[in-house]
Structures are given as structure tokens and as C-alpha cells.
Amino acid sequence: MPILSIFIVLFYLPKLFALDPYTHFTSLDLPPKSIGPESIALDRFNQGPYIGISDGRILKYKGPNVGFVLFAYTSPNRYERMKGFYELCDDVTDPNLGPTCGRPFGFSFNNFNGVLYIVDALLGLFKVGPEGGLATLIAKSAGGVPFKFLNGIDVDQLTGDVYLTVASQTFDLRNVIQGNYVLDSTGRLITYNPITKELKVLLDGLSIPAGPVVSTDRTFVLFSEFSTKTVKKYCLTGLKANTTEALLNLPGNPVKIKRAPEPGKFWVAVNEIVQQQPRNATPFGYKFDSFGEILLIKNLEDHYSNIIVNLVQEYNGGRVVVGSREVKFVGMYSK
Known part of the structure; x- marks a missing residue:
């Protein structure tokens, strides 16, 4: 309900900010020289968090006494066996090494079998x-x-089906990091069936989509469109099956969407970018429901000043975790 959402944003901002119970901030520091926890997840045993960083590794947090350790990586060329065992990619930040070292930009666990699906x-x-x-x-x-x-x-x-987004078919992550890209509408929403091994394109012509998330009742998939500042709903069942509608219009550019612990509720990372050069941006986390009603707005500026956040996710136990490809820590807010 976009009209309702706009009404709430315009007239109830003080109330929505005042509701924020997540006021205590702590950070989990990454290993030295590591940066960019773009994606974050917990496994089926509530262990982690697992994070993907800019040099292509997926790390797992093993507690304050151990910190983050290597869990997985996507590139078979990551390690070059020359002059003994030479680590080619660890801690690199050069985006041009991405095709060699990999860059896990999102992942999600299948909690039944523990398999982690990764989009590099x-x-x-x-x-x-x-x-x-x-x-x-x-x-x-x-x-x-x-x-x-x-x-x-x-x-x-329930089914194990995987949903993924392609941001663009004309530019890639290297273009984004280097600032030499033009926003387009060539993004896609795709599904993968792990039983039949089939990939199916559900939607194309999307304006920088991100953050697909399946509803708990499996009736729809939500995704954001960065360029149009909207959250959209793709219906999977019912009379509206295979159709798309705008659920939420936002004052900033949305990125990834994640389920909240309560069924039918979600979080989306939103960045209000006033100007690009020099950049002036304020990051937020918006909590909303499946009807498009905004429940909470969390201002992240105190700890992410002028930083683009990519993910805001709430876990059981009253924790909100924030991911950004621009920082060297994982931010955690608690009640």
C-alpha cells in the first residue's frame, strides 16, 4: 500500500523513531586488513554470524576469543601454488582482482541440510x-x-527453492566501486530449483533489484529496486500469481531485504543520498509488514556516518545486525 506508506513516513516520523528499542551498539571487528561485510547470515544452529568480505572469503565468527575465521570461498583460483603456498587473494581490495578472487555478495542457508547458497x-x-x-x-x-x-x-x-537477483546486465561490481556506471533497467529476478537444477527467469527489466526474500507463508517474494526507491511484491500464488505490485515507496534507495523473526515482517536497508559528489548520505533500517505498513525506522547515522549500508537484519533475541561493504566491522544493535 504505497499511499499508506508515504502517509506514515511523512506524518509519523517522530513516533516511528521513538519506538526504536535497539539503542545499545557493539561491533565485531574484522581481521586486520579485511573490509566489506556485505552479506550476513546465521546458520541453522544460530551460529555465526557468517560474513562475505571484499577479498572473496566467507568468514565465520567463532566468539570473542577467536574472532572471524575462514569458512568458505568461491574461486578455485584463489590460492596459487607457486613458490610454496602463496596466498594470492587474502586481504586484497583491488576490484579488478574480483574475477580471480571472487566476491560473495549475498548468501542464504538452507536450514534443513545446512547448505549455504552463495551469489558471487x-x-x-x-x-x-x-x-x-x-x-x-x-x-x-x-x-x-x-x-x-x-x-x-x-x-x-520448505521447498529449498532459491531466489536470486541480478542487479544489471550492463555493468558489474567493479564499475560500481570505480564509479563508472550508469543506472539502467536490465536487472532480473531468477529462481533455481535444486532438485531439477533448473533456473527460471521470473522478471526482467528491473531497476537495480536486490534483496529477494520469500514470505514465511510462501505466497510472495519481495525485492527492492534501488533506482525507483521501491519495494515490490512478486506474487507466487492466488489470483495475482506471477504479477508484480509496488508495496512500499521510500524516501531513499533500498538495498537488501530480510525477514524479521515475526512472520509477515521484514527489514530493508535504505540510504538517503542527498548528493553523489561529494557524497552526502544517511543510512536507515526500515521495518515493515507484508501490507506495506512501516513499523519502525532506525537511523544508523551515529555509527555509519555518510556510509552506504547494504543489509539490516533482525535476529531472535533482540539483535539487529548491519552489513556494509565500506566498513571493517559488523555492527550489532541490541535492546
Whole structure:
């Protein structure tokens, strides 16, 4: 209900901000030289968080005494066995090494079998078992079109079906980091069936989509469109099956969407960008429901000043976790 959403944003901002119970902030520091926890997840045993960083590794947090350790990686070329065992990619930040080292830009666990499905922004769709290690490539294209910029993923916990977004078919992550891209409408929403191994394009012509998430009742998939500042609903069942509608209009650019612990509720990372050069941006987390009603707005500026956030996710136990490809820590807010 976009009209209702706009009404709430305009007239009830003080109330929505005042409702924020997540006022205590702590951070989990990444290993030295590491940066960019773009995606974050907990496994089926509530362990982690697991994070993807800019040098292509997926790390797992093992507690304050251990910190983050290597869990998985997507590129078989990551380690070059020359002059002994030489680590080619660890801690690199050069985006041009992405095709060699990989860049996991989103992942989601299948909680039944512990398999982690990964979208690597430059290399394709992967999976890795609970033991971690080198991930297995599933696909580098869908519908005969190679992936250009994979950026979001979610798993249907009942069927095991995987939903993923392609941000663009004309530019990739390297263009974004280097600032030499033009926003377009060539994004796609795709589904993967792990039983039949089939990939199916559900939607194309999307304006920088991200953050697909399946509703708890499995009746729809939500995704954001960065360029149009909207959250959209793709219906899976009922009279509106296979149709799309705008659920939420926002004052900023949305990125990934994640389920909240309560059924029918979600979080989306939103960045209000006033100007690009020099950048002036304020990051937020918006909590909303399946009807498009905004429940809470969390201002993240105190700890993410002028930083683009990519993910805001709430876990059981009253924790809200924030991911950004621009920082060297995972931010955690608690009650």
C-alpha cells in the first residue's frame, strides 16, 4: 500500500523513531586488513554470524576469543601454488582482482541440510556444505544470458527453492566501486530449483533489484529496486500469481531485504543520498509488514556516518545486525 506508506513516513516520523528499542551498539571487528561485510547470515544452529568480505572469503565468527575465521570461498583460483603456498587473494581490495578472487555478495542457508547458497557478484551462483571450503559452482547464466552482477539471494525453507537477483546486465561490481556506471533497467529476478537444477527467469527489466526474500507463508517474494526507491511484491500464488505490485515507496534507495523473526515482517536497508559528489548520505533500517505498513525506522547515522549500508537484519533475541561493504566491522544493535 504505497499511499499508506508515504502517509506514515511523512506524518509519523517522530513516533516511528521513538519506538526504536535497539539503542545499545557493539561491533565485531574484522581481521586486520579485511573490509566489506556485505552479506550476513546465521546458520541453522544460530551460529555465526557468517560474513562475505571484499577479498572473496566467507568468514565465520567463532566468539570473542577467536574472532572471524575462514569458512568458505568461491574461486578455485584463489590460492596459487607457486613458490610454496602463496596466498594470492587474502586481504586484497583491488576490484579488478574480483574475477580471480571472487566476491560473495549475498548468501542464504538452507536450514534443513545446512547448505549455504552463495551469489558471487562476478563468478555466479554457488553452494557449499556445512563443512565449508571451496564452494561448488551451480550456474553462470540463466535463460542463455550470462550473469553480470549477482547481488542478492534467499532460500525457501520448505521447498529449498532459491531466489536470486541480478542487479544489471550492463555493468558489474567493479564499475560500481570505480564509479563508472550508469543506472539502467536490465536487472532480473531468477529462481533455481535444486532438485531439477533448473533456473527460471521470473522478471526482467528491473531497476537495480536486490534483496529477494520469500514470505514465511510462501505466497510472495519481495525485492527492492534501488533506482525507483521501491519495494515490490512478486506474487507466487492466488489470483495475482506471477504479477508484480509496488508495496512500499521510500524516501531513499533500498538495498537488501530480510525477514524479521515475526512472520509477515521484514527489514530493508535504505540510504538517503542527498548528493553523489561529494557524497552526502544517511543510512536507515526500515521495518515493515507484508501490507506495506512501516513499523519502525532506525537511523544508523551515529555509527555509519555518510556510509552506504547494504543489509539490516533482525535476529531472535533482540539483535539487529548491519552489513556494509565500506566498513571493517559488523555492527550489532541490541535492546
